[in-house]
Amino acid sequence: MMASVAGHALELIAPGLYRFDTGYLRKNHTAVYLLVDQGQVAILDTGVPANVPGLLEVIEVLGCSADNVAYVIPTHVHLDHAGGAGALMQALPQARLGVHPSGADHMVDPSQLEVGVRALYGDAFFDREYTPVTAVAADRVEPLDDGRVLQIGGRTLEVVYTPGHAWHQLGLLDHDSGKFIAGDAFGAGYPGFGDEGAPFVVPVVPPPQFKPEAYRDTLARIVQSAPAQVAPAHFPLITEVASVAATLEAMLDAGIEATWAADSVDDLERRLQTVWYDWLTTGADWSAYIKAYGKDIWLTAEGMWLWREKQR
Known part of the structure; x- marks a missing residue:
């Protein structure tokens, strides 16, 4: 099932589970997932503030109303995943905002988050892509424990x-479909x-919370949960879960090796571009690869370089 909503694609990926292309940065870049069952809705990730009107239209297209939304759950509080949370919650009177406990304060008071994102991306990018960031009332925020089961x-x-x-990241396993919403x-x-x-995937580890051991443990935990598919935020569904996890871990190790060899963050970015390109199939177009993955690699270079500095 495909339906055009506010210029974006809404795709049924399992009974009752939909993927909504937010259009953030470009088509097929960032997804939001919606679970609909027996008149209740959960919105998993939110996109940026500009995505809120489209998501509200999507809810209506699916035969529901704002009152049917029980939960809004950002996988983590980075603004391409949680930037629309405040505006969504204002429009969804019955919803609870479920979030990792480490991210809850940032949803109630996003000022520190804004300062950090502006420092990383610059004011022009922030103002174009992320404003306005709206706070969520504290009494509507529900920290979610590891292992919690939501109905x-x-x-x-x-x-x-x-x-x-990120330390404040969580995933959601839909037991009925076997899909793991991974952020x-x-x-x-x-x-x-x-x-x-x-699909070809790259590890993305932005500053300031990259921890290699935690990343490896997370890959293992997702594999051990034995999902039928992993549904990442960016972007194709992953069926070969174990083999993709093994490749991601190998790419992470290669990235760490490049981090210790680099003499600057710019040098590290160039090294990562080259090192990870080798995992692509022969004949893959370099310029298309850089266009698709360049920002992710830049962000990872920043995160790995800061991690290296912390080790020293």
Whole structure:
């Protein structure tokens, strides 16, 4: 099932589970997932503030109303995943905001988050992509414990902590469909690279919370949960879960080796571009690769370089 909503694609990926292309930065870059069952809705990630009107339209297209939304759950509080949370919550009177405990304060008072994102991306990018960031009332925020099981209609969503990309990250396992909603815990991939079910993905580890051991543990935990598919925020579905996890871990190790060899963050970015390109199939276009993955690699270079400095 495909339906055009506010210029974006809404795709049924399992009974009652939909993927909404936010259009953030470009088509097929960032997804939000919606679980609908027995008249209840959970919105998993939110996109940026500009995505809120489209998401509200999507809810209506699916035959529901704002009152049917029980939970809004950002996988983590980075603004491409949680930037729309405050505005969504204002429009969804019955919803609770479920979030990792380490991210709850940032949802209630996003001022520190804004300062950090402006420092990383610059004011022009922040003002274009992320404003306005709206606070969520504290009494509507529900910290979610690891292993918590949420009921959405007759469906169960299990909360799984997935640190590595960020300490405040969690994933959601939909037991009925076997889909694991992973946010950024299982790399970033975009259509046109790799194979169906085993897309080319890169580890994305922004500053300031990258921890290699946590990232490796998260990959292992997701594999051990034995999902039928991993549904990442960026972007193709992953069926070959174990093999993609092994590749991600190998790419992470290669990235760490490059981090110790680099003499600057710019040098590290160039090294990562070259090192990870080698995992692509022969004949992959370099310029298309850089266009698709350049920002992710830049962000990872910043995160790995800061991690290296902390080790010293």
